[in-house]
Amino acid sequence: MKAHLRPAIVSLLLLSAITGLLYPLAVTGVGQALFPKQAAGSLIEAGGKTVGSELIGQNFTSPRYFWGRPSATGPMANNAAGSGGSNQGPLNPALVDAVKGRIEALRAADPGNLATVPADLVTASSSGLDPHISMAAARYQAGRVARERGLAPAQVQSLIEANTEQRDLLVLGEPRVNVLKLNLALDQAH
Structure with a gap:
């Protein structure tokens, strides 16, 4: 059971960090850099x-x-x-x-x-x-x-x-x- 649970939790945390934090921050940063007036x-x-x-x-x-x-x-x-x-x-x-x-x-x-x-x-x-x-x-x-x-x-x-x-x-x-x-x-x- 532990062998299956650990990879699932690590995947959840990793994907949450990528899709919930890194990707939105990157898109926001690119938007503000390329289109500052529209982003504001x-x-x-x-x-x-x-x-x-x-x-x-x-x-x-x-x-x-x-x-x-x-x-x-x-x-x-x-x-x-x-x-x-x-x-x-x-x-x-x-x-x-x-x-x-x-x-x-x-x-x-x-x-x-x-x-x-x-x-x-x-x-x-x-x-x-x-x-x-x-x-x-x-x-x-x-x-x-x-x-x-x-x-x-x-x-x-x-x-x-x-x-x-x-x-x-x-x-x-x-x-x-x-x-x-x-x-x-x-x-x-x-």
């Missing part, structure tokens, strides 16, 4: 202070700012610890009511805007934390933001274009705008 959370700084991450949306409610996608992380919006979708299907009355309420809020914030409301302004992403909006969602809000800030619409459109992220590897995804970066650019331009 892709943090965004403004005025010497960390104001957010490129990877996690923020809840902007002032009409002077662009609004991001609704968050599905309840009860706190954009809570990374609660990442996940709402799991509400398209026929779920709660989702239908939430979308109607979000459309009404967008219409109330910009009553003269009769354009179709882009879907990403009224539905949460699968993670519930998406920091990006589509070009259509940014353009939909441009008039309201320009009016609230006293900026020319062309100036706001220029900021949208300057903060547009292109498709990854030229083919993956769609052009998109990081809401936090765009709102920081607005504050600097104003």
